[in-house]
Amino acid sequence: NAGVTQTPKFQVLKTGQSMTLQCAQDMNHNSMYWYRQDPGMGLRLIYYSASEGTTDKGEVPNGYNVSRLNKREFSLRLESAAPSQTSVYFCASSEEAPQETQYFGPGTRLLVL
Amino acid sequence: LAKTTQPISMDSYEGQEVNITCSHNNIATNDYITWYQQFPSQGPRFIIQGYKTKVTNEVASLFIPADRKSSTLSLPRVSLSDTAVYYCLVVDSSNTGKLIFGQGTTLQVKP
Numbered sequence: 001n002a003g004v005t006q007t008p009k010f011q012v013l014k015t016g017q018s019m020t021l022q023c024a025q026d027m028n029h030n031s032m033y034w035y036r037q038d039p040g041m042g043l044r045l046i047y048y049s050a051s052e053g054t055t056d057k058g059e060v061p062n063g064y065n066v067s068r069l070n071k072r073e074f075s076l077r078l079e080s081a082a083p084s085q086t087s088v089y090f091c092a093s094s095e096e097a098p099q100e101t102q103y104f105g106p107g108t109r110l111l112v113l
Numbered sequence: 114l115a116k117t118t119q120p121i122s123m124d125s126y127e128g129q130e131v132n133i134t135c136s137h138n139n140i141a142t143n144d145y146i147t148w149y150q151q152f153p154s155q156g157p158r159f160i161i162q163g164y165k166t167k168v169t170n171e172v173a174s175l176f177i178p179a180d181r182k183s184s185t186l187s188l189p190r191v192s193l194s195d196t197a198v199y200y201c202l203v204v205d206s207s208n209t210g211k212l213i214f215g216q217g218t219t220l221q222v223k224p
Contacts, residue, residue, distance in 0.1 A: 004156070035214075042200060042216040043157070059211055090156050101147075104156025 004105035013081045021076040023091030032074035036087040081112045117215035131188045135201030144204040
């Protein structure tokens, strides 16, 4: 039982490049989330998916797209990376509502040059 | 939009009780207040959750006054391994119901 896994662990991009961050959970959770964490800013919700087939914007969705591929997987895509998207990205999941205990992955460190 | 405020940092010594307060306005009336712990290079980990008054589990207590405009995480007899960043999480009271994490409190426990 791996919990929440994220790939890659670390990535360097040039401005304008695109990439997809992958997230998978094996706890049969319905809800999944993508956060970014910047120094002094805490965690900010980018997008979340309350259930398979649904996605909703969080606090900072601009510049990102998401796909809930199936119940297990929730990917985050940067179509044209910008230096302002340099951050640590965390994926999380919860059984149902977001107020329930969220289980976080280990994070992806992204550097955009 | 709901706003949360936590102290940026706190220092303590082993064996002491530590109380970290999070102020939050405009939070959803019927939703929980949740606290998470984060170690360097790891994702946050759930500590405790409550709706009102007091909740206690094996690692912490959570105090929530009746007006729910703040909450206090209490860590009894901290040890060096409690050195971490602590976040409160609330739900915005607007129709969007967005999740709002506090900016985090860095707790440094000294021997």
